[in-house]
Every structure is written in structure tokens, then in C-alpha cells.
Amino acid sequence: MVAENSTQPISVTLRVWRQAGPAAPGKFVDYPATNVSPHMSFLELLDVVNDGLTLKGEEPIAFAHDCREGICGTCSCTINGKPHGPGHGVATCQIYMRAFSDGDVIIVEPFRARAFPLVKDLVVDRSAFDQIIQAGGFISVRTGAAPDANSIPVPKGDADLAMDAAACIGCGACVAACKNASAMLFVAAKVSQLGLLPQGQPERDSRVLAMVGTMDALGFGNCTNQYECSAACPKAISHDFIARMNRDYLKASVRASFKPAASSATGGA
Amino acid sequence: MAQLDSRIPAGPLAEKWRRHKTEIKLVNPANKRKYEIIVVGAGLAGASAAATLAELGYKVKSFVFHDSPRRAHSIAAQGGINAAKNYQNDGDSVHRLFYDTLKGGDYRSREANVHRLAEVSVNIIDQCVAQGVPFAREYGGLLANRSFGGAQVSRTFYARGQTGQQLLLGAYSALSRMIGAGGVEMHTNSEMLDLVVIDGHAKGIVVRNLLTGAIETYAADAVILATGGYGNVFNLSTYARGSNVTASWRAYKRGACFANPCYTQIHPTCIPVSGDYQSKLTLMSESLRNDGRIWAPKKKEDAKKDPNSIPEADRDYYLERMYPSFGNLAPRDIASRAAKRVCDEGRGVGETGLGVYLDFADAIKRLGEAGVRERYGNLFDIYHEITAESAYQVPMRIFPAVHYTMGGLWVDYNLMSNVPGLFVLGEANFSDHGANRLGASALMQGLADGYFVIPYTIGDYLAGQKPGSRPSVDAPEFKAAAENIRGMTERFLQIKGKEPVSHYHKRLGKILWEHCGMARTRATLTEALKLIPALREEFWANVKVPGSADTLNQSLEQAGRVADFLELGELLCLDALTREESCGGHFREEYQYPDGECKRDDVNFAHVAAWEFQGAGKAPLRNIEPLNYEFTKMSVRNYK
Numbered sequence: 001m002v003a004e005n006s007t008q009p010i011s012v013t014l015r016v017w018r019q020a021g022p023a024a025p026g027k028f029v030d031y032p033a034t035n036v037s038p039h040m041s042f043l044e045l046l047d048v049v050n051d052g053l054t055l056k057g058e059e060p061i062a063f064a065h066d067c068r069e070g071i072c073g074t075c076s077c078t079i080n081g082k083p084h085g086p087g088h089g090v091a092t093c094q095i096y097m098r099a100f101s102d103g104d105v106i107i108v109e110p111f112r113a114r115a116f117p118l119v120k121d122l123v124v125d126r127s128a129f130d131q132i133i134q135a136g137g138f139i140s141v142r143t144g145a146a147p148d149a150n151s152i153p154v155p156k157g158d159a160d161l162a163m164d165a166a167a168c169i170g171c172g173a174c175v176a177a178c179k180n181a182s183a184m185l186f187v188a189a190k191v192s193q194l195g196l197l198p199q200g201q202p203e204r205d206s207r208v209l210a211m212v213g214t215m216d217a218l219g220f221g222n223c224t225n226q227y228e229c230s231a232a233c234p235k236a237i238s239h240d241f242i243a244r245m246n247r248d249y250l251k252a253s254v255r256a257s258f259k260p261a262a263s264s265a266t267g268g269a
Numbered sequence: 270m271a272q273l274d275s276r277i278p279a280g281p282l283a284e285k286w287r288r289h290k291t292e293i294k295l296v297n298p299a300n301k302r303k304y305e306i307i308v309v310g311a312g313l314a315g316a317s318a319a320a321t322l323a324e325l326g327y328k329v330k331s332f333v334f335h336d337s338p339r340r341a342h343s344i345a346a347q348g349g350i351n352a353a354k355n356y357q358n359d360g361d362s363v364h365r366l367f368y369d370t371l372k373g374g375d376y377r378s379r380e381a382n383v384h385r386l387a388e389v390s391v392n393i394i395d396q397c398v399a400q401g402v403p404f405a406r407e408y409g410g411l412l413a414n415r416s417f418g419g420a421q422v423s424r425t426f427y428a429r430g431q432t433g434q435q436l437l438l439g440a441y442s443a444l445s446r447m448i449g450a451g452g453v454e455m456h457t458n459s460e461m462l463d464l465v466v467i468d469g470h471a472k473g474i475v476v477r478n479l480l481t482g483a484i485e486t487y488a489a490d491a492v493i494l495a496t497g498g499y500g501n502v503f504n505l506s507t508y509a510r511g512s513n514v515t516a517s518w519r520a521y522k523r524g525a526c527f528a529n530p531c532y533t534q535i536h537p538t539c540i541p542v543s544g545d546y547q548s549k550l551t552l553m554s555e556s557l558r559n560d561g562r563i564w565a566p567k568k569k570e571d572a573k574k575d576p577n578s579i580p581e582a583d584r585d586y587y588l589e590r591m592y593p594s595f596g597n598l599a600p601r602d603i604a605s606r607a608a609k610r611v612c613d614e615g616r617g618v619g620e621t622g623l624g625v626y627l628d629f630a631d632a633i634k635r636l637g638e639a640g641v642r643e644r645y646g647n648l649f650d651i652y653h654e655i656t657a658e659s660a661y662q663v664p665m666r667i668f669p670a671v672h673y674t675m676g677g678l679w680v681d682y683n684l685m686s687n688v689p690g691l692f693v694l695g696e697a698n699f700s701d702h703g704a705n706r707l708g709a710s711a712l713m714q715g716l717a718d719g720y721f722v723i724p725y726t727i728g729d730y731l732a733g734q735k736p737g738s739r740p741s742v743d744a745p746e747f748k749a750a751a752e753n754i755r756g757m758t759e760r761f762l763q764i765k766g767k768e769p770v771s772h773y774h775k776r777l778g779k780i781l782w783e784h785c786g787m788a789r790t791r792a793t794l795t796e797a798l799k800l801i802p803a804l805r806e807e808f809w810a811n812v813k814v815p816g817s818a819d820t821l822n823q824s825l826e827q828a829g830r831v832a833d834f835l836e837l838g839e840l841l842c843l844d845a846l847t848r849e850e851s852c853g854g855h856f857r858e859e860y861q862y863p864d865g866e867c868k869r870d871d872v873n874f875a876h877v878a879a880w881e882f883q884g885a886g887k888a889p890l891r892n893i894e895p896l897n898y899e900f901t902k903m904s905v906r907n908y909k
Contacts, residue, residue: 021820039543047771048546054769054824059816062823064336067509068549069651071434072340087654094654119480120821127457130337134449138442139401143321143720144392146399150356153410163403163428166435170339194401 009035010102014049016061017109022118028107031061038098042085043068043075045097062121068093070234073169076176077122078109083173083232091171091234111176115183115219126172128218129186136210137190139199158196165193167235174229174237180221185229187211188245189237195248205252212249271526271881273894276681277381282900283363286385289682290725294732301326303736306727307474307489308332309461309516312341313433313440313712314695315495317719320443323452325724330487331444331453332476334460334511334826339441342497342509343715346433347554347648349417349425350397350712352390357414361422363387368901370710373419373600374675374703375853375869376903377532377877379896381682382700389721390713394426396720400439404428417708418555419600419908425709430554430647436712440719459485460826461516462757463750464492464523464691467740471520471691475750477758479826482819484751484758486742490734491690491727494520495719498674498696500533502834502841503786504778506671507539507552513830514837517678517697525686526879526892528699529676530837531845534706534854535787536672537563537604540655540665541624545775550670551655553627554648555708558597560632560641561665563588563604565625569615576618576626576664587611595908602705602854602867603908605669609787610865612668619666626664633661669787673711675702675854676844679879679894683726684718687879690730694718699877704853758818761828766811770827773808777831777838780804785842790858794846798839805835840880840889847891850874871903 011034019026031049040048043065050060066074075092079085085095100106108122116124154162166189174185191208194200200207223242230239278289296304305328308319316338319331335341353366367387371378394412398404404426405413414423428435447453458479465473465486473488499514500506521527538553564586566572571579587607589596599607608625611617618624632641638661642649649660656666677699684692684700695715702710740746784797808831816822850870851860860868877894 037544040546044546044548051769051771054813054815062821066511067345069551071345074340133445138446141399142324146395149394149398150411155410156406156408159403159406166403197401199401
């Protein structure tokens, strides 16, 4: 990061991946941007570049974004080889131009992973994450069936740790950062959040087995403990959760081998 | 003229909901699977409704314009959710939550709806905890609470500064479970562009598949809109960039009344604007006002000085001075207007002079930096990312920004609009927050509507619809609506004008902020009512929408949304002009007390204004639903 209060405008070149559709060939195209305020966010620069392209009669760059405050998990660019770009613990929408220097060439690509097929330009399809959650990333509780909230005490340490895991925004940076395109951090975060809470115990085994099985079936790679995922995670979710999930998975697998097959691997609905 | 029957049940206030539940019609379990329900939107209200209705056995189709139902902007709510649990033993009760919410709304909401909201608030917390929402806890393992604006008890449950995220992920997990079980058919990347009304009943929708551009039609026995608020009509707001009014607006143009559009909430604590390129304003949670103290320099000449160099005696902690009993926790509308007044006096801080300080020095003295970090660390981090300043060392600079809209589609007690079969939940409806919403009440309302109200009330409508009577999408009404949308898309692409969509959105936002923002007058509103139609005309003649209709085309999506904002903006100003009083977030300078407080007119304006579309180019009709307060006395709000 440059000097904190520098307000000098800078000029940069955006080298952006353009691809009209999943089957079309892709290529990098350079877009110069001048007089860029360091207080501008990176996505705001894309807005400005897109308005310029529109006026020139060219098609604007498609990119995913929504809340622009780092919580919805929609934005998904790899900037200079790093998912979500420079900075630690932030999403693409929280990157400000003060992170770059005058004259920089900034390389902008979509998240790349087999399980995230490309839609257009910088937009990819991350519905595989939803499918993993649908397989078991929940506690089966019908609306209206819950007991009084304070009848389920949770030790503060467990609740805090569950919250650390629950902070996941489902953006997929962990997958994009992993050389194996593994979704272990994403899955581990949900498995750990629910597994740490007393409410999550009844389905603890079935949940981890179903979610990991679905992850594998969807074409995500295996984990080789490089922890690039944690480093790229905009919520800095710890890879410790992966170890926790592996432990749960092992225990659940052993227990499952001694039990008759459950009527529903997903915990049922 | 629309028939506006609020259908508020008879009986004592505290009995109405219980009695209503026992008296409304039910659909038997074997018949539920014969009904299809469309739910548009998957924020707190939409996701909780879709999940719960599917659990009951209805066949649900859920539509979102996002790529996943986990992205809705409920996710960005920071501070918390209110519930009358009284776990703190500080005197809270359903009645107190009801009263605070009603008073906070400046006596412009429905008594019966607000009471029901307070009643079911306690069930929401139970439900969320059972789902595994990791609320903050005390060392004994029980739930923690904090205080929020407009209340003198601690009734706000929270999950760090990410309460909305955790509640939404809870609802999303319930929805995901029902998708996995086959109870909900999920349609992502699908934007609703029209409502299909057959024989006066809402029976389906038209959507555009945002990835392929295909215009698709879906029929159902009932349609639920849970599509959020319309604050992005101001362009700059704390809403997500994609938040829009299109679903509600197209329903309005099919006959649903739009109620109280002028009730917009300006949140007092947002990060000030830094430049023209700006796409969004970021909220600093109201929870910060628990420990932060808001001030501005007493003297104009101090406004540009380093705040740490301004001695205590030269600081004006104006909220504490003006509202000693609520202090920094005065309701949002009041705190926002006070900030505006300070800046209008030339005492605003920062480069633009549009800012005041939110100072944590005292809190750091009291709790230590680590203590403050534990409570608000993520908010301080957000502030640092955006401004490159550390709020541990220098006070935050904040300024009000558009944050929430209390107005929305008119609904009766069953949450059904005046178009039978069309239900509206969450921020998209109008009924619970009156003219101003208290902090931590939006999450409460979204989940109340979705988990605990609609599952009962929709049965009352469906029981009157014969199973299997739902029309087919081959009906001429579906074909005509789809053709109309195709025509509109084509029209956008054919204009080939000279300005991008964003140009018009920015100009519309500026007109509204300046003429219909924190302070409104007859003159500014009359002016806006000239400027907006002219801007709309220019938009339709000169906008440039690149690309084609048969692919992902974000410019085209935005064009449709801004076209609707250009119409809504006019209605908003018309509503503000017609409401000749000040109440909550609607402040008309002509109607104020000498101390600058809102001067309500209960004789002439104790009613809901529900606007009815009369056709393009025709003035909309202003219908009235009187607000009959049976149990509470409308009084002057006093937070002093």
C-alpha cells in the first residue's frame, strides 16, 4: 500500500480476460485508464472503463459484483494472479486503487477452476457451491419446531469459533487459489460451524459424508495442505477447519462402516 | 379505484393475531402439494418464506437475479435483530417492543401489524438458534444482547457485525435443504420483469434468464414478491448495486398499489462520499453509537483542523446536548437531520464539509483498544480499507446516506396486495415501519413475514382457489406479457443513443438527493417533478445500451432497472409533495417545530397513501387507508 494519504491520480493499464462465452476463445485485452483517483475502488474503475467502452461502441467487460462491501461474495476477479487481488482478508470490491502504483499493468482474470465453468469475461458459474450446501450444509429444523433459544447453551469459545467459520461468503477464492481447485476450505467452514454447535450434532456424521461426497462428485480437486485457500480467503478463514473436517470425516466414515446404511445420507428433509 | 381493506381482525390488540390464526382458512396437507407458489427474491423474507412453504408441502418455485440465493442484500445488515425476549431482565416485553417500533415509525404504521411483529420476534430467535446461527454469547453460554437506537432496553441479538449475513445463511440453509429435498425448484440468474394477472388474480410471472437472455413464463396459484427496497432510486445508497424496484414496479403497473413511497430512511452513520465515480456508500453500523460519541466542532474555523487537536470545550456533542435521554442512540431520522443541520451551519468536517465525527476515544479509555476491537473490529477494518484512516487514532468521519425504504407495495393484514394472489413480504411491503424504521427491525420483519406470517395467511387465499385451477402458461395473458417484455428489450437496444445507463442513474439520484432527500419543500419537490419527466424523456431518446438480447448483458439489465427508477422517482416526489406534514424520514421544512422537530398532522394525514397506476402518461390515483389507532394514543415523538 502506498502512502496513506496520497491523493495524486495515477495511470494504469488493465489487461483483462475477454471471452464471449463458455465455448468462445478467450484473450487478454489492454485498457488504459488515466487520471485514476487512489480513493476509487477497483470495481469503480471497471465501471468507468465500461462506460468508456459503451460510448466507443464496444461491449463492456462483464464482471460479477453486487454489495460492494465485501459480504455478498459475488465479486470474483483474480488480480495479478491473486484471487481478489492485493490485500489480505478483503474481497475484490474492497480493493482500492491506492493499492497500485502509477504505470502498473494490472492483470484481471476470472476465477479459474474446472468446477466453476466460465460464463462470460470475468463471470464464472459457482452453483457447485450451492449444490454442496444442498447436500447437507444445514441443520434440519422445521420452522416453528425450535425450543427456546436459551435452552441450548453454547460455550462462548465454541460459539466464537463457529462464527469464525460461519464468516465464509461463498465467493470461491479458496478454490481459485488452490492448485488442485479444491473446495476443502469452503466445505470445512460449513461442516465446522455446524459441527461445533450442539444443535448440529444429530446430523454431524451424515453431513460431513454427504458434503464431501458431493464436493468430490462435482469435480473439485483434493487438498494437499498448501493453505493457499486461507491466504486468499477474504474472511481469512483458517485452514485449521480443514483439519477439523478431516477428523470428522474419518470418524464418520469409521462409524458408518459399522452401522447399517442410514435411510437418508443427507439428513433428510 | 382500488379496494383497500386492511382486514385487521377484531378484538383486543394482543389477541388479534392468535385469534386470526385460529379463524383463517387452512389448506389440508394432501392438497398443499397441488398448489404451486412462486417466490421472487431470496433475502431474509423470500428465503424464509420459500423454505417454510416447501416444508408445509406446497410446491415452490424460487427466483433470484443473483447467481445464488445466498447473495441477497439482507446479507449486508450489520448490527442485529430485535426480539422481545427480555433475557436481560431489563423490563422488555412484547408490548414495549411494539410501542417502541410504533413510536419509532412516528405513528404512521399499522398498530395490528406492528404488534404481530413484536409477538413473533421471540420465535425468530428460537428458529435461528436451532438452525445454527452463531449469535454472540456470554461466558455462561447464553445469548448476549446490545442496545440499538430508539429503545431503552437491550433487546438486540447479534453475530459480530455480520448479523444479516448469519441470519440469511440460516434461511439459505433451510432453503437449500428444501431444494435438495425437491420441495423448491430454484431459478438463479432469473430476473422478474412482469407480473401476469388473469381474471384479476396474480397467476404468474415473466422472467429474463440473465445468462441466455431467454424470456420465460411461469404460472402459479399465488405469487410472493420479496424483492427488497427501492433506495437505489437515489443511485448512491448503502444498497447493493443490483438492488432494484423492477419487480415491485412492474406489479404496480399491473394494478398493485404502491404505498407511501416518500418514506425513505437516511442512515446517520455512513462513510462520506469521496468522488463522482463513486458507486456505493458504506454503512458504519448503528451499533457503533453504543460506544462512539458523535460531535462536530463548535466553531466553523475548526472544521478543517486535526480533530485530535480540538479541545473538549470546543466540541459539540450535539446529540447528547439535544437529546439527553437517548443521546447518541436517538432514532435514525433524528440523528441524520441533526448531522445535516450541523453541516448546513458550516461546521461539517472532512474535504467536502459533509461529515461529522464519530469518536471512540472515550470508549478506548474505558474498554481499552482491545475491548473496542472485540466489539467493532470488523467495522474499524472496513473503515480503514475505504478511507485509509485508523479510527482507533482519529475519529471516524460519517455522514447520512440512503439506507432503507419504509414505503412499498400496499398489503393487508395477510400480507396480500390489492391484487388477489399477490403477496408482498419484507422491505418490499409498507406496513410495519411507518415513516421511520428503528435499527435491528428490518431483519426482524423480513424473517417474521417469511417464517411466521405468510405460512399461515397464504392458506386463507389458496383455500379459495380450486386445486388444479391454475392457468397454463399458454394462456394469452402470458403470451402478451412475454411479447411486451421482448419488445421493451428490443427498444432499449435500438435507441443507440450517446450516454451510458449510469449517466442517467447518477443524474436521477442527484435530483432526488437534492430535492427529495433529508429535507423537502414544496418548491424543491415541484422542481423535481419537472426535472424527472424531462430526464426520463431524455433517457428513452438518448441512452446507449450495447450488446445483444440473447446473452449475459449487464447494461441491458441496468437499463430496465433505471427505466423503472425514472418512473418511481416521480411518484416518490409526488407522494412527498402531497403529504403536507413531516413524519419520520419524511421531513418537509414547512412543517416543523421551532426546535426543528417533525410536525405531524394527525388530523389530515393519519393515513396510508396508496398510489394506483392509471396508465402511462396519466396521473396516478391516490387512495387512502386511514390509520385507526384503537389502543395507542398518537403523540409527539419525544427522545429528549
